[in-house]
Amino acid sequence: MRQSKLFTKTRREAPSDEQAKNAQLLIRAGYVHKEMAGVYSYLPLGLRTLNKIIDIIREEMNAIGGEELLLATLQDPEVWKKTNRWDDEVVDVWFKTKLKNGSELGLGNTHEEALTALMTEHISSYKDLPRYAYQFQNKFRNETRAKSGIMRTREFIMKDLYSFSKDSTQHVEFYEQAAAAYERIFARAGIGEKTYRTFASGGSFSKYSHEYQTVCDAGEDTIYIDEGTRTAINKEVYDDPDVYATTGIDKTKLVEAKAIEVGNIFTLGTRFSEPLGLSYKDTAGETKPVFMGSYGIGPGRLMGTIVEVLADEKGIVWPKEVAPFAVHLVSLGKPAGGSLTSRNSGSQTSSAGDEITSVADKLYEDLQKAGIEVLYDDRDLRAGEKFADSDLIGIPTRIVVGKDAVATGEFEVVDRATGTVEKKSHEELLKI
């Protein structure tokens, strides 16, 4: 798209109320807008990146048999009362509201209850198992303290997948597939090398769970890494001797690090299926509770983590698969219609634009025809400002069209991450 048509503007300075690097850069570059503490809106660039992340996750969830659906945000208290999670004493992040007639509703903070109850209509035999359902859905959590920019917010999109298996054996098989899928997701999102499968507390569900933790000083969690096995132990279970008995990890080799939880996988067992009556008949005709698991990733938090981990002093650095555009085409020519600043209603002197602009326009059109996603900086600004914006926005590949390109037919191609410059012809560029 033409950058002159993009309504968002970059900002030289971050707002003073934003301390987290991810939010500072995402706001400065025009990806997100802060509505209030812990509540952010996604602007066109931000939505493009968010959707890239969602697409990666969706591909990987489909690849392991996930079926996508979309559950309602509004929650029926009756279902939650059956699992004893409606009480504010038990779950302290509820946003609750009321119908006009006074009856209570909740805004969903997770969806074990709703989906388990729903599945009672569809699962009744061992032949119906296993099943894997997931969604990308807005969760609401009344956090007592929102923090870390877009990393811990009160409203956020979450990919939550729930597995329904016959028994523990069938469950474990899928659990490992899901773990492998998660590793592919984080690798494709560009943070694979810094992300560790981490042994953690299972909360109220089970004794242990696994988290995916990305090493980052801005992280809220502390983990202990065993580089040999590419795994880690969360601080919350670090002193539990059973952990070392279970995992075989040598406690003395662990290295402490701060990390961001970018995903988690839980074994739920029959914690939800029993109270909600989700059961099946096995081959002997005996009724058994369904064995469940849950698997979460917050695409927004993942986006923030990528910024946090990969950004440099000039701005954001997106990995290819999650960048809002593949190429940032920066023209240093004067756009048609003359200088933007001198454009006014009384003027009839719309010039045709200079030669640089025609060369850049042509390249823009050809790149688009080749199916390459291009952000075309066709604005009438000085080179320095365009380069600074380009660095800030962080698109992986920048193509510069200036006098040299017109004279030689060779375009300067700059890699955002490394700063490496190559010269390529029009034809070579179409093969990117």
Next chain:
RNA sequence: CGGGCUAUCGUAUAAUGGUAGUACGCAUGGCUGGGGGUCAUGCAGCCCGGGUUCGAUUCCCGGUAGCCCGACCA
């Protein structure tokens, strides 16, 4: 939820118990045109309520909002 700090043009900041300044941005025009250039002119602000005072953006109290530390994070 406990503790701390803060609130001034769109943004970032300064000063002040008595006409609120600067930079960026924005508007108009000129010179410029490969790393946020330059000149001129212009537009734009004291979170809300109460108190003290001749007079409050400034001091005091309350509210609201934001940030940080801690607790919490199924």
